[in-house]
Amino acid sequence: MINKIAQSIEAALAGTPDGATVMVGGFGTAGIPGELIEGLLAQGAKNLTVVNNNAGNGEQGMAALLKSGHVRKVICSFPRQADSYIFDNLYRSGQIELELVPQGNLAERIRAAGAGIGGFFTPTGYGTELAKTPSGEPKETRIINGRPYVFELPIHADLALIRAEKGDRWGNLIYRKAARNFGPVMAMAAKKTVASVHEVVALGDMDPEAIVTPGIFVHQVVLIDRVATQGGGFKS
Amino acid sequence: MTQYARRDKEALAKRVAQDIADGASVNLGIGMPTLVANYIAKDREVLLHSENGILGMGPAPVSGQEDYDLINAGKQPVTLLPGGAFFHHADSFAMMRGGHLDICVLGAFQVSETGDLANWHTGEPDAIPAVGGAMDLAIGAKQTWVMMDLLTKKGQSKVVKACTYPLTGIACVKRIYTDLCTLECTPKGLKLIDMVEGLERKALSELLGLELH
Numbered sequence: 001m002i003n004k005i006a007q008s009i010e011a012a013l014a015g016t017p018d019g020a021t022v023m024v025g026g027f028g029t030a031g032i033p034g035e036l037i038e039g040l041l042a043q044g045a046k047n048l049t050v051v052n053n054n055a056g057n058g059e060q061g062m063a064a065l066l067k068s069g070h071v072r073k074v075i076c077s078f079p080r081q082a083d084s085y086i087f088d089n090l091y092r093s094g095q096i097e098l099e100l101v102p103q104g105n106l107a108e109r110i111r112a113a114g115a116g117i118g119g120f121f122t123p124t125g126y127g128t129e130l131a132k133t134p135s136g137e138p139k140e141t142r143i144i145n146g147r148p149y150v151f152e153l154p155i156h157a158d159l160a161l162i163r164a165e166k167g168d169r170w171g172n173l174i175y176r177k178a179a180r181n182f183g184p185v186m187a188m189a190a191k192k193t194v195a196s197v198h199e200v201v202a203l204g205d206m207d208p209e210a211i212v213t214p215g216i217f218v219h220q221v222v223l224i225d226r227v228a229t230q231g232g233g234f235k236s
Numbered sequence: 237m238t239q240y241a242r243r244d245k246e247a248l249a250k251r252v253a254q255d256i257a258d259g260a261s262v263n264l265g266i267g268m269p270t271l272v273a274n275y276i277a278k279d280r281e282v283l284l285h286s287e288n289g290i291l292g293m294g295p296a297p298v299s300g301q302e303d304y305d306l307i308n309a310g311k312q313p314v315t316l317l318p319g320g321a322f323f324h325h326a327d328s329f330a331m332m333r334g335g336h337l338d339i340c341v342l343g344a345f346q347v348s349e350t351g352d353l354a355n356w357h358t359g360e361p362d363a364i365p366a367v368g369g370a371m372d373l374a375i376g377a378k379q380t381w382v383m384m385d386l387l388t389k390k391g392q393s394k395v396v397k398a399c400t401y402p403l404t405g406i407a408c409v410k411r412i413y414t415d416l417c418t419l420e421c422t423p424k425g426l427k428l429i430d431m432v433e434g435l436e437r438k439a440l441s442e443l444l445g446l447e448l449h
Contacts (some may be wrong), residue, residue, distance in 0.1 A: 110326070126405075
């Protein structure tokens with residue numbers, strides 16, 4: 001029998017090793033698996049590389065994980081937010097490494113990892129500072145049909161933490177509104193994907209035509225209480 | 237000295253909206269470009285795209301109805317129109333990079349006369365770099381339009397011969413809508429589309445420090 005429903009966040013995250021690369025879903029405040037991030041902090045793995053669109057805001061969730069000193073490096077597209085002061089201070093004091101990736105390249109590099117693609121040529125970033133590796137070497141480029149492209153590598157992860165709306169014991173998931181964002185691609189790119197859901201349903205209850213992430217990409221499903229997503233990260 | 241009045245933010249948004257055709261799919265960047273949505277003529281059906289996975293985005297919700305799972309790229313609450321759809325990030329950026337989006341409207345620090353764009357980083361050593369979707373948008377849409385004030389607070393033209401700020405994309409801007417004029421970027425340089433009343437071609441060219449074709 002296949003049963004991916006975890007009894008607790010602690011159980012779902014057990015065994016996360018030091019040095020792991022962890023993808024964390026969410027864009028702005030939507031789709032952030034806050035409870036799983038807290039669980040990762042409590043689990044205590046250190047020297048982590050975190051892949052996320054942003055780099056935390058306020059004091060909770062990702063910001064708390066960064067503050068703990070458990071994170072060595074952040075790979076993201078937009079670390080600067082109205083209240084991202086924890087990341088800002090760590091970055092300015094040289095306590096955290098940043099690899100900045102254009103958002104579409106970030107999504108596609110994650111997708112590529114999940115799809116078994118060894119790399120791809122993208123027009124995004126050609127001729128810019130971000131067509132260089134983090135150490136400053138120019139990335140490979142190629143002109144294809146007269147258009148210039150930059151070669152980008154996939155981003156693989158040991159663990160993905162994502163937030164979905166509903167799940168079943170096979171790991172099938174559906175999401176809520178724009179909280180879907182990076183969830184489906186991150187689920188594909190990690191050796192182990194843990195999804196938090198607000199509802200666990202019986203097999204067959206979700207319309208098979210509407211399932212967004214098929215269970216093969218998901219390893220653990222954790223039920224958490226529904227709390228309305230809070231705003232933040234923008235100037236009001 | 238010639239007398240002319242600048243277009244204010246609303247007038248500029250209205251000017252941009254005028255050029256968005258019925259049926260277009262459009263991404264409006266964070267900040268001033270967001271205002272354009274308020275001025276799209278009622279008889280034009282325009283699909284608004286948001287990079288975080290929304291097509292058919294509607295206006296801000298009424299107070300008390302905010303749902304922070306339904307936000308725009310600026311993280312502010314929005315609504316979904318009937319017929320609107322949600323999708324994941326790789327699909328959302330495929331819509332740009334794949335050339336499916338008709339227009340994107342972005343802000344800018346500088347634009348070169350041949351359409352190079354600089355809008356993501358001031359390059360100052362203590363600035364925290366953040367790019368978001370700017371580079372994908374700049375090169376992805378069928379047409380990239382910039383919307384900005386023509387001059388900096390110090391009176392220098394933001395339309396330049398060559399950008400001094402770090403680039404977002406090369407030769408990617410088609411049109412520049414400013415408080416004083418509308419310009420088209422071409423491989424040969426700038427083409428004047430329109431300018432505010434009272435401003436003359438020669439005076440504008442002097443403000444720009446560039447030739448107009």
